[in-house]
Amino acid sequence: MSAAVVLAGYALLAGVVVPAVLSRARWPHRAPAVAVLAWQGLMVTFVVSTALAVYHLVVSEHHVHEGFLGLLSACGLAPGALAGGSWTSGGDALLLAPAAVVLLPSAWLVRTALRTRRARRRHLDLLTLVGSPAPEYGATVVEHGVPAVYCLPGRSCRVVVTRGALDVLSEEQLRAVLEHERGHLVGRHHLLRMETEAFARAFPGLPLARHAREQTALLLEMAADDLALRSHPREVLAAAMCEVAGGQAPRAALGAAGPDGAGALIRLRRVLVPQPEPHRATWLGIVAASVLAPLLPLFLACGPVA
Numbered sequence: 001m002s003a004a005v006v007l008a009g010y011a012l013l014a015g016v017v018v019p020a021v022l023s024r025a026r027w028p029h030r031a032p033a034v035a036v037l038a039w040q041g042l043m044v045t046f047v048v049s050t051a052l053a054v055y056h057l058v059v060s061e062h063h064v065h066e067g068f069l070g071l072l073s074a075c076g077l078a079p080g081a082l083a084g085g086s087w088t089s090g091g092d093a094l095l096l097a098p099a100a101v102v103l104l105p106s107a108w109l110v111r112t113a114l115r116t117r118r119a120r121r122r123h124l125d126l127l128t129l130v131g132s133p134a135p136e137y138g139a140t141v142v143e144h145g146v147p148a149v150y151c152l153p154g155r156s157c158r159v160v161v162t163r164g165a166l167d168v169l170s171e172e173q174l175r176a177v178l179e180h181e182r183g184h185l186v187g188r189h190h191l192l193r194m195e196t197e198a199f200a201r202a203f204p205g206l207p208l209a210r211h212a213r214e215q216t217a218l219l220l221e222m223a224a225d226d227l228a229l230r231s232h233p234r235e236v237l238a239a240a241m242c243e244v245a246g247g248q249a250p251r252a253a254l255g256a257a258g259p260d261g262a263g264a265l266i267r268l269r270r271v272l273v274p275q276p277e278p279h280r281a282t283w284l285g286i287v288a289a290s291v292l293a294p295l296l297p298l299f300l301a302c303g304p305v306a
Contacts (some may be wrong), residue, residue, distance in 0.1 A: 003056045003300060004053050004056035004057045005006075006300055007049050007050075007053035007056065007297055007300055008049075008050075008053040009258070010045075010049045010053075010296070010297055010300070011045075011046055011049040011050040011053055012079075014042050014045040014046045014049060014208065014293070015042075015046045015050075015203075015206050015207065015208040016206075016207050018042060018207070018208075019042065019207045019211040019212065020029065020136050020207060022035075022039070022042075022211070022215075023211040023215055025216075027278050027282070028057060028215070028219060029219075029222060029266070029270055029275065030273040030275045030276065030277050030278055030284050031047060031277060031278050031286075032219040032220070032222040032226065032284045033219075033223050033276075034221045034224070034286050034287060035215070035219050036192060036216055036219050036220065037286075037287060037290045038286055038289075038290045039196070039211075039215060039216050039219075040195070040211045040290070041210065041289070041290030041291065041293050041294060042198050042208055042212065042290075042293070043105075043195070043196070043212055044293075044294040045293045045294045045296075045297070046203075046206075046208055046246060047101060047102060047105060048294050048297045049260045049297040050101050051099075051101040051102050052098065052297050052298070052300070052301040054097050054098040054101055054175060055095070055097075055098035055301070056301065058095075058097045058098065060128075060196070073282050079242070082243065100168065104202045104203075105198055105202035106200035107202075107204070108117050108199075108201040108202045109194065109198035111198075111201075112194050112197050112198045112201065113194055116190070116251075116252045117154070117195060117252075119250075119251045119252040120152055120153075120154055120252040123152060123250055123251075123253070124152060124156055124158065125254065127140055127152075127158065127160065130142055130143065131160070134161070136157060137161065137174065137178060138178070139158075139159040139160060139161045139178060140158055140159070140160050140161070141160075141161050141162070141166065142160055142161070142162050142165060143162075143163050144162040144163060145162070145163065146162060146164050146246060146247050146248075147162060147163045147164040147165040147167070147169070147243055147244045147246065147247050148160075148161075148162045148164065148165055148244055148246075148247025148248065148249065148252070148254065148255065148256075149161050149162070149165050149174075149177045149178065149179040149180075149181060149244050149247070149256040150181065150247075150249035150253040150254060150255035150256065151182075151184050151185055151253060151254050151255075152189070152252065152253050153184065153185055153189070153190035153253075153254065154190070155243055157185050159178060159181045159185075160253075161174070161178075162247065164247075164298065165177075165244055165247070166241070168243045169240055170236075170241055171242070172232065172236050173236055173237075173239055173240035173243065174240070175232065176228050176232040176236050177228070177237070177240045177241075177244060178238050179231060179232065179255045180224045180225060180227070180228040180237070180256050181224070181227040181254070181256060182227070183223065183224035183225075183226075183228060184220070184224050184254040185225035186227070187220070187223060187224070187227075189220040189223070189224070189254060190252075190254060191215060192216060192220060193216065193254075196209075196212045196213040196216045196217075197213060199212060199213070200213045210263050217263070218263045218266065218267070220254075221263065221266060222270060224254075225237065225267060225270070225271055228272070231285065233270050234272060234274070235272075236240040237271055238268055238271045238272050240256070241256065241264065241267065241268055241271070242268070245264055263281070300306070
């Protein structure tokens, strides 16, 4: 029981306390890629610690394990676990509770991926009818008056530019926002967006789910901005962002304007007023903590149960 309490407290820390602190921190905007990893680590930590806490609660009276071998025996993975052991078929049913904690976000991830894939295919079919290839930009041009630039990720990835964007953007500005969109494609940012969306669907009301979805969307836009800034001046990208701010990307796409207006203002200020990156030791420590945090519940669960 004591292990279950410790693990539940760890899940509470990862699901409520740390997200509130991390969402107000300033360093994530200076290292967006590292910050995305931190949010991913928190989500994995919450799932692992919650599943193990539930495991200890439901099997404490049926199977008291000692160390890692006992944990493997409960899952039928250790030698002798299936023959002559104290674990019964009724105990197998009890494992459904902790398994559900893991399977719930996994199921939502599959559902989100399928829905997104269908929406992307429909839009690709539409582009075949109304879009015109622009090889000089590596993009598809759509005759639409609202300035917008977005990308459709996936196997048949596509960068889309509206006629309105071509009319208002200079050549250099257009190249900058196109580089931003290619940053999304190269970084496979749509997969990270789907993960946070599935997590939020699986655990509605959880502060971690809400903050992870909102912050990850903004941080991925910042990461794409950083890629564009490697080859384009800050003023050019900022001006292009303002020009396409009113354009909305369709569902299943990632747009240069970002997910919302408030985030666009934060990004614009960040582009125009550069901030120093965190010290190397700082972001290495954050990376290490993000990787090790999901492992700590395993060490807690593998210890002797009081």
